[in-house]
Amino acid sequence: xxxxxxxxxxxxxxxxxxxxxxxxxxxxxxxxxxxxxxxxxxxxxxxxxxxxxxxxxxxxxxxxxxxxxxxxxxxxxxxxxxx
Numbered sequence: 001x002x003x004x005x006x007x008x009x010x011x012x013x014x015x016x017x018x019x020x021x022x023x024x025x026x027x028x029x030x031x032x033x034x035x036x037x038x039x040x041x042x043x044x045x046x047x048x049x050x051x052x053x054x055x056x057x058x059x060x061x062x063x064x065x066x067x068x069x070x071x072x073x074x075x076x077x078x079x080x081x082x083x
Contacts, residue, residue: 024030
């Protein structure tokens, strides 16, 4: 097969596949699939945000407790140095 004929055949085949691909991508079934995938992504994002908020709250609690303990230890050290 000549190079020119081969390239023309591949170009025509690519055009046909591209046209069929556009039809498949824009079909109602594909659209429903895209919507379902987006809904799953939104659910995953919501779950992730919930986990991040829980982690932030836990961090804030630990930070507050550590600050309190540091203050108590500093007060005890001051009492010992006064005596």
